[in-house]
Amino acid sequence: MLACAAELTLTPADCATSSVQVAVEGDEIAGVVQVAIEGDEADLTKLFIAPSTMRNGAGRRLFDWAAHTARQNGAKWLRIEADPGAAGFYRRMGAIDDGVTPSGSIPGRFLPRLKYRL
Numbered sequence: 001m002l003a004c005a006a007e008l009t010l011t012p013a014d015c016a017t018s019s020v021q022v023a024v025e026g027d028e029i030a031g032v033v034q035v036a037i038e039g040d041e042a043d044l045t046k047l048f049i050a051p052s053t054m055r056n057g058a059g060r061r062l063f064d065w066a067a068h069t070a071r072q073n074g075a076k077w078l079r080i081e082a083d084p085g086a087a088g089f090y091r092r093m094g095a096i097d098d099g100v101t102p103s104g105s106i107p108g109r110f111l112p113r114l115k116y117r118l
């Protein structure tokens with residue numbers, strides 16, 4: 001994860017140019033999602049749930065929010081570059097496999113690419 005820190009950091013500029021939502025548990029932020037919409041395609045650029053909150057439904061809620069937001073803004077497909085361990089989650093959400101893509105952080109590493117019909 002350290003090697004990916006820069007790529008995964010959310011900046012004020014990200015919040016100005018894309019849609020961001022958090023999941024809250026008590027007083028804590030339990031997860032975050034970011035979706036960037038361009039024309040009829042949208043990119044799920046971030047979706048992370050805190051380890052202590054995983055498998056509690058927060059990932060599904062944030063994914064549904066991102067899909068709804070993209071759909072409302074005219075997108076037809078949501079594109080996802082997944083961590084290999086998270087690809088099963090996206091398939092569970094209804095996404096289909098769409099090849100692989102080079103990691104932006106680790107040279108030589110490839111990530112599963114998926115797409116979700118909105």
Ligand SMILES: CC(C)(COP(=O)(O)OP(=O)(O)OC[C@H]1O[C@@H](n2cnc3c(N)ncnc32)[C@H](O)[C@@H]1OP(=O)(O)O)[C@@H](O)C(=O)NCCC(=O)NCCS
Binds near residue numbers: 046047050081089
């Ligand atoms: C992947 C992730 C977003 C899922 O969020 P979550 O809150 O744990 O998932 P949910 O509890 O909402 O799970 C929804 C469904 O997906 C399933 N699921 C969750 N994680 C899964 C996984 N890694 N593989 C396969 N299925 C998974 C759940 O069992 C549940 O199934 P159900 O419909 O039968 O109940 C979260 O575990 C995470 O942040 N992982 C680490 C970071 C990461 O890899 N992020 C993705 C970067 S692209």
